[in-house]
Structures are given as structure tokens and as C-alpha cells.
Amino acid sequence: MYSLTKNFNWLLVVFIIIAGISYIFFTxxxxxxxxxxxxxxxxxxxxxxxxxxxxxxxxxxxxxHGYTPIGPDELADYLQNGTELPSKPILITFDDGYEDNYQVxxxxxxxxxxxxxxxxxxxxxxxxxxxxxxxxxKEMSDNGISFESHTxxxxxxxxxxxxxxxAQLLRSKEGLEWRLGKKVEYxxxxxxxxDQRVIGLVKETGYRAAFTVNFGRDRVNCxxxxxxxxxxxxxxxxxxxxxxxxxxxxxxxxALQDYKSLLIKKGNTSLAGLIYIP
Ligand SMILES: [Zn+2]
Numbered sequence: 001m002y003s004l005t006k007n008f009n010w011l012l013v014v015f016i017i018i019a020g021i022s023y024i025f026f027t028x029x030x031x032x033x034x035x036x037x038x039x040x041x042x043x044x045x046x047x048x049x050x051x052x053x054x055x056x057x058x059x060x061x062x063x064x065h066g067y068t069p070i071g072p073d074e075l076a077d078y079l080q081n082g083t084e085l086p087s088k089p090i091l092i093t094f095d096d097g098y099e100d101n102y103q104v105x106x107x108x109x110x111x112x113x114x115x116x117x118x119x120x121x122x123x124x125x126x127x128x129x130x131x132x133x134x135x136x137x138k139e140m141s142d143n144g145i146s147f148e149s150h151t152x153x154x155x156x157x158x159x160x161x162x163x164x165x166x167a168q169l170l171r172s173k174e175g176l177e178w179r180l181g182k183k184v185e186y187x188x189x190x191x192x193x194x195d196q197r198v199i200g201l202v203k204e205t206g207y208r209a210a211f212t213v214n215f216g217r218d219r220v221n222c223x224x225x226x227x228x229x230x231x232x233x234x235x236x237x238x239x240x241x242x243x244x245x246x247x248x249x250x251x252x253x254x255a256l257q258d259y260k261s262l263l264i265k266k267g268n269t270s271l272a273g274l275i276y277i278p
Contacts, residue, residue, distance in 0.1 A: 040105040079219075099133075149173050156190065212228065
């Protein structure tokens with residue numbers, strides 16, 4: 001009985017490998033990668049931080065390999081209407097609006113002529129020196145960086161009342177539009193948390209699309225309110241190799257992550273332990 005179970009487990013592993021390879025083969029060229037960063041500095045050393053040299057190595061790689069940075073409008077036009085994108089499109093995003101995005105990331109992005117999108121927590125601007133100031137935001141906004149909403153105060157939206165969610169979504173959007181004189185139509189869910197009720201309110205308050213922290217690329221006909229990203233953060237594991245693996249083999253790791261979660265849910269932790277997610 002034991003060896004039967006063991007053989008079955010190995011058959012499953014082989015099956016997963018074959019399914020994974022086929023999955024990459026069929027989906028490798030599909031979908032737009034959206035990278036998700038947070039802090040770029042040499043001091044914080046927390047799970048959200050990349051050093052300046054790590055960040056520059058990644059941007060330099062994208063530059064040298066012909067990736068074309070796009071904005072959220074271009075992504076939404078492509079996903080919604082099939083509007084053509086430049087070759088090797090990539091959307092670079094930052095969540096929370098940390099001050100180092102201006103001090104460290106912005107000069108590196110400028111050096112390689114890369115645009116990016118920063119999701120701001122609008123109540124924190126000017127009230128906390130860890131975060132960007134309006135002057136910094138204005139300067140970057142005039143030079144290729146777009147700013148979108150990450151709500152007023154980064155609350156967990158699924159736990160809030162309808163009224164509170166509406167206020168978080170509308171007031172952050174309107175505040176940014178007033179300050180920057182530009183339309184704000186995109187949201188990143190705080191902590192990546194959302195549910196169907198939240199999505200309904202995001203639509204109701206005039207957003208065009210919303211980003212999660214779910215791992216994956218975004219393809220035509222996907223839902224615009226649960227857009228995938230590729231998280232470039234996580235507990236001191238920011239190696240260039242990991243970045244490269246996540247960018248190149250997004251679809252495989254996405255599928256493996258789903259399967260691993262399913263195994264853990266079913267209590268098969270030993271088999272789940274065999275599946276490596278970089
Ligand atoms: Zn956040």
C-alpha cells in the first residue's frame with residue numbers, strides 16, 4: 001500500500017512536470033508582465049526592499065533585452081480592445097509611494113529611459129517622511145512616471161463597510177486628479193486583498209482596472225479588476241536569478257503555485273514540499 005502511494009506521488013510529480021512544460025510551451029509568448037516593486041534602498045533590508053544595485057541590474061537587463069516599458073492605459077487598451085502594443089511590453093509598478101522611489105529608483109529609471117507607475121497612499125503624502133512628497137510626485141509626474149491610487153490609508157478593503165470603501169476609493173482618486181491635473185483610473189488593492197463586493201465598488205467609483213499581487217501575466221480577455229503582477233519582493237530572496245526566473249517562466253510558476261496551494265489545502269505537505277517556487 002505504501003509503495004503504491006509512493007508510486008502514485010511520483011507519477012503525479014512527472015505529470016506536473018510534463019503539464020508544466022506544455023503550459024510554458026503554449027503560453028510562453030502570451031501576456032504582458034507587470035512587475036511589482038515596493039522599496040529600493042540600501043538601508044531597510046526588509047521583505048519589501050531591493051538594493052539600488054539589485055534594482056539597476058534588473059532594469060539594465062530589461063533595457064538590454066529590448067523590453068519596452070508601457071503605462072497602465074496601454075495595458076488596459078490592449079486587454080480590453082486588443083490595441084497593439086510595442087514589442088516586448090512590460091509595465092513596471094511600485095506600491096505605497098516610498099520616498100526612495102524618488103531618491104533611488106527614479107534616477108535609475110531615467111538613466112535607462114524607463115517609465116513606471118506608482119500607486120500612492122494619498123493620506124500618507126506629506127505626513128510621513130518615509131513617503132513621497134507632493135513636490136517629488138509632481139516632478140516625476142512631469143517626467144514619465146504615472147501615479148495611481150493605492151487608497152487613502154491602505155486599509156484591508158474586504159473588511160471595511162461599503163461606505164468606507166467608497167470613501168477610500170473616491171477621495172484618493174479625486175485628490176490625485178486635483179493635484180496632478182490628470183485622470184486617475186487604476187487601483188492597486190492594499191495588501192492585494194479584494195473580493196467580489198470590493199470589485200463592484202471599484203467599478204462603481206469609476207476605476208478602469210485594478211491590480212492584485214496574484215502571480216501571473218495579463219492576457220487579452222482577462223478580467224480588468226483582478227490583474228496579475230509579478231512580485232519582486234519576499235523575505236531577503238531578491239537574487240537576479242530569481243527575478244529572471246519569475247519574468248521568463250511566469251506561467252509555469254503560476255501553475256505550480258496554484259497546484260502547491262491545492263496540495264497544502266488537501267494536507268499533502270510532503271508532495272507540496274517537492275515543488276520549488278522561486
Ligand atoms: Zn501596499
